[in-house]
Amino acid sequence: MYAKCSDLYDTFKMFNEMTSNADSVSWNTVLAACMQHNQAGEVFSLLKMMLPSQNKPDHITLVSVLGACREIASLEMGDQVHSYAMKTGLRLDNSVTNGLIDMYMKCGSLRNSQKLFDSIESPHVVSWSSLIVGYAQFGHGEEALKLFGKMRSLGVKPNQVTFVGVLTACSHVGLVEEGLQLYRTMEMDHGVVHSREHCSCVVDLLARAGHINEAEDFINQLPFDPDIVMWKTLLAACKNHNNVEVGKCAAENILKIDPFNSAAHVLLCNIYASDCSWEDVARVRSLMKQRNVKKVPGQSWIEVKDNIHVFLAEDSLHSERDKIYSMLEELWLQMLDAGYVPFKDKLHE
Structure with a gap:
């Protein structure tokens, strides 16, 4: 109840009060709570606490942990979960197997995902869908469509996720x-x-292929109010195809839904800039300042010796920021020595 209606503080407070008497249901509940609140790192910390306890991870635990591995693309931890599942026999559970296939795909290990899939005697539709979506998202559209054809020939009924993968595959290969x-x-x-x-x-599918107006018509003809994802998809395509008119309309619709959406402001600026509409660029930037809208900083992470280090663009709070910026400066000097010319200098040329 606390996990769904409150925040993690109350959830952990209740859990800590009963840790000595916690059963597997309690552990799995707090693990699931971490995933609900996008705290994948906490999942790994809890798992380390759970392993030496009297409650050993079960198939529900592993599904949550695999979700955390998938969330932060931690292939190393995913491999460890796979090994644990093999040793304990939990690998035989369908939910664990499907979680492993999906985890490997999301971590970019297509070969391991395919190998695991091939080891299943009668793959479930979830397994097929994970594989199809994975291949499609990594640009292997033709492979995804081949799998869909094979799936249908074997009489496996596709579900909603399957068609997300198939439509994505068609988009990536231009079909x-x-x-x-x-x-x-x-x-x-x-x-x-x-x-x-x-x-x-x-x-x-339409916008990526350059059919910008058809994509806009499709959105306008929907029997329900289009969400922000659709307008963002159209706006991004307008930038790639330099369509200012439709891009402006898409941005306006995004800002109606979320007036402080930084991505919409930035993409609209880029569209105007590509069209050399500098007055419009200045107007949008001025609007961003008025609304105090700031671009969401880029974020990346790296896993070293079971520790996950998170970095933000222009981060000034990281404990080792001096070493990081010193190394970046050294790399920058090496790039200049190798003949790299910054973009702003190219413009002056």
Whole structure:
């Protein structure tokens, strides 16, 4: 209840009061709470506490831990969970196997994911879908479509996630008509109702191929209010295809939903800049200052010796910031010595 209605502070406070008497349900509940609140790092800390306790991780525990591995792309920890599942026999549980396949895909280890999938005698639709979505997201659209064809030939009924993967694959390989045909027939032929995710995939399918106006028409004809993801997808495509008119409309719709959305302001600025509309660039930047909208800083992380180090762009609070910036400066000097010319200097040339 605390996890769903409050924050992690109350959840941990209650859990700490009963740690000595906590059973596997309590551990799994607090692990799931961490995932609900996007605290993947806490999952690993809890797992280290759980292992020496009398409550050993079960299949529910591993699903949460694999979700954390997937969230921060921790392949090393995912491999350890896989080994633990093999030693304890939990690998035989469908939810664990599907979690492993999905984890390997999200971490970019397509080979391990495929190898694990091939070891299953009768893969579940969840396994098929994880593989199809993974291949599609990593740009292997043709492989994803081949898997979809094989899945159908074996009589496995696709679900909503499967079609997200298939439509994404069509988008990445430029199969616009094939993707639209699948979208039109998925409910009639497969009993899968169109969701917002599927509609977002169609917007991406059209916009990525340069059919910007068709993508806008598709959004406007939807029987429900389009969400911010659809407009963001269209706006990003407008930047790539230098469509100022539709890009402005997409940005306006995003800002109606979220007036402080930094991505919309930045993308709109970039669209105006690419069109050399400098007055509009200045106007949008002025609007950002008025609304106190700031660009969300980029974030990255690296895992070293079971510790995850998180970095933010222009980070001034990191404990080792002096060493980090010193190394960056050294790399920058090496780039200049190697002949690199900064973009601003190229413009002056």
